[in-house]
Amino acid sequence: MDKTDNISIEELAGIAKELRLDILEMTTRAGSGHPSSSWSAVEIVTALYFGGVLRYKPQDPWWDERDRFIMSKGHAAPLLYAALARAGYFDLKELSRLREAGSPVQGHPIRGLMPGVEATTGSLGQGLSLGIGHVLGGRLAGKKFHVFVLLGDGECEAGQIWEAAMSAAHFKTGNLVAILDYNKYQETGPISREIGLEPLVEKWHSFGWNVHEVNGHDLQAVLGILHLAKQLEATGIPQMIIAHTIKGKGVSFVEADFTFHGRALTLEQAELAREEINAAG
Amino acid sequence: MQLGKLAGLQECDVPLRNIFGDALLDLVRENPRVVVLDGDLGNSTKTEYVRQEFPERFFNIGIAESNLVGVGAGMAGAGFYPFIVSFSSFLLCNAYDQIRLAVAMSDIDATIVGSHGGITLGKDGPTQMGIEDLALMGGLPTFTIIVPGDPASMQAAVRAAPNIKGPVFIRSSRVPMPYIYPEKNTPFVVGKANRVREGNDLTIIGCGMMVSAGLDAAAILAKKGIEARVVDLHSLRPLDREEIIAAAEETGAVVCAEEHLLQGGMGSNVARVVAESHPVPMRFVGLADTYVESGDPWELLEKYHLTAADIAQKGEEVVKVKAGA
Incomplete structure (x- = not known):
């Protein structure tokens, strides 16, 4: 089925809440993982998979005209798995096996281990190049689809991102949309303190991209900008959406503590988080 | 001393890289799924033959090996069979992690060609020589690794690659190698010495x-x-x-x-x-x-x-x- 049905913002917000809870349960059960990096991108991924942005068929996961979604910030694997499960790619019960030996939901995504997982990521910096390859292949094959790549902000310190950025503009990849989850923190601290990225808008613009900025937790705004980016395909200019987000969004004590980066919540913390996510409007 | 002379082998005055370039062009003519990506060395690796005849199926990704490998792997995800080509030294040493994740761990069908393997590229010196490429490829468990030793086996290796499940590495060379096998009916089976x-x-x-x-x-x-x-x-x-x-x-x-x-x-x-x-x-x-x-x-x-x-x-x-x- 094409997920192009109209859906209300309220319904989308409900899905976003489910994904947040899925991420919490998965990482808490596994005792490790990156909940805060997953939570910052929940609204972005919700809009993509459930807001009629991506065209996909869960029953035919490798449909050759599917829109591609590449999770370049592979440590947000729990978010990817939860979205794929809720989109119908596989059973929700698989989520409980995150990070277990023999499980197809590995700590970081491995291409093809689960239907819908497009790329092996986790060594940061690699997803944008893959997206360009999909665009060039689709163009050569005469297939019409869009390619969405979710980048982390710290990931943009990697040289390959800028190699890819340069070539995306050169190859006029108008159907390539990158979304930058700009939560302002990398593993060891605030990005501005560690390896600053600013001026980010000007950097991407100077590499030949059309740059948008959006509040990455405002579902209406995120949805609007994703649809706009798709409509700009004919310009031949790759589209960058810098989504301003909050690391750990939805759980106040995680938002306030960047050291949660690669760390699951304790059972007591998880209980508090569950209450807070459920209580949110 | 001319290689193969004592053994009475038939000399070949065409460098192995040119043999590779011709074999790749033949493959591109025959197989519409094959695309070729190079890191701005097509005139040395001889992928330029493909570029001249099939410009739409040739991609110069530039002096950016990490991106080269990623873009090639992405094209595999879009249904094509990529040949990703550059000097063995630059490709493997610059883009090892990209080959590891996007090609080897992803277990995609693709061929990496490391040209100018060994020391016989000669005068350009050690920065360009791929003397560690086979060791590096050995560290990527899903790869088939082929080191052709004559024109006929290079031709056979290029022909065989797209039929192999998973990723393939082929080493190419700047120097000519004499004929060990006849060009037709070469007894070349991957994995069979x-x-x-x-x-x-x-x-x-x-x-x-x-x-x-x-x-x-x-x-x-x-x-x-x-x-x-x-x-x-x-x-x-x-x-x-x-x-x-x-x-x-x-x-x-x-x-x-x-x-x-x-x-x-x-x-x-x-x-x-x-x-x-x-x-x-x-x-x-x-x-x-x-x-x-x-x-x-x-x-x-x-x-x-x-x-x-x-x-x-x-x-x-x-x-x-x-x-x-």
């Missing part, structure tokens, strides 16, 4: 240009009454264990020869099989722990002891050890 000379006193196992050098060495040894078997181990993965075990059991002595560091290359793979199946005296011809300098390729081979004479000397030595044992 070729016995190119019979003999029972020892076995010389080589890959790439060292197969011809091994045949020359066998000619030198024959004048001293030593009959060497010579095996072309063109596939390092899958490794033809049966042929290696047969060499150990039937000839009782093995010399390995490769245009590569001794560390982690063909010889160490062969040694592992010999050690665990039928231990016999072994000797190794290759680069000891050293980089090589600029120079004429044939002078460099002599200076770094990678010639037929060096193989023959090791052969005599290993036969003596065998006799004394």
Whole structure:
């Protein structure tokens, strides 16, 4: 089925809440993982998979005209798995096996281990190049689809991102949309303190991209900008959406503590988080 | 000394890289799924032949090997069969992690071609030489690894690659290599070593240009009454264990020869099989722990002891050890 049905913002917000809870349960059960990096991108991924942005068929996961979604910030694997499960790619019960030996939901995504997982990521910096390859292949094959790549902000310190950025503009990849989850923190601290990225808008613009900025937790705004980016395909200019987000969004004590980066919540913390996510409007 | 002359091999005056370029062009003509990506070295690797005839199926990704590998892997995700080509040194050393995740761990169908393997690119010097490529490829478990040693086997390897499940590495070279096999009906099966000379006193196992050098060495040894078997181990993965075990059991002595560091290359793979199946005296011809300098390729081979004479000397030595044992 094409997920192009109209859906209300309220319904989308409900899905976003489910994904947040899925991420919490998965990482808490596994005792490790990156909940805060997953939570910052929940609204972005919700809009993509459930807001009629991506065209996909869960029953035919490798449909050759599917829109591609590449999770370049592979440590947000729990978010990817939860979205794929809720989109119908596989059973929700698989989520409980995150990070277990023999499980197809590995700590970081491995291409093809689960239907819908497009790329092996986790060594940061690699997803944008893959997206360009999909665009060039689709163009050569005469297939019409869009390619969405979710980048982390710290990931943009990697040289390959800028190699890819340069070539995306050169190859006029108008159907390539990158979304930058700009939560302002990398593993060891605030990005501005560690390896600053600013001026980010000007950097991407100077590499030949059309740059948008959006509040990455405002579902209406995120949805609007994703649809706009798709409509700009004919310009031949790759589209960058810098989504301003909050690391750990939805759980106040995680938002306030960047050291949660690669760390699951304790059972007591998880209980508090569950209450807070459920209580949110 | 002309490679293959002592062994009576038919000379080929076309460098192996040109043979590769022509074979790739033939493949692109025949197989519409094949696309070619290069890192701005198409005039050296000879992917330029494809670029000239099929510009829409050729992508120069520029001097950006990480992106080159990623874009190529992405094209596989869109249904194409990519040949990702550059110098072995730059491609593997710059983009090892990209090859590891996007190609090897993803287990996609794609071929990586490392051109200018070994030291015989010569005068451009050690920064350009791929002397560690086979060791690096060995660290990527899903790859098939092929080191063709003559024009016909290069042609066969390029033809075979898209039919192999999972990723493939082919080593190409700047220098000509003489014909070991006829161009038509080449006995080339991936994973099946070729016995190119019979003999029972020892076995010389080589890959790439060292197969011809091994045949020359066998000619030198024959004048001293030593009959060497010579095996072309063109596939390092899958490794033809049966042929290696047969060499150990039937000839009782093995010399390995490769245009590569001794560390982690063909010889160490062969040694592992010999050690665990039928231990016999072994000797190794290759680069000891050293980089090589600029120079004429044939002078460099002599200076770094990678010639037929060096193989023959090791052969005599290993036969003596065998006799004394």
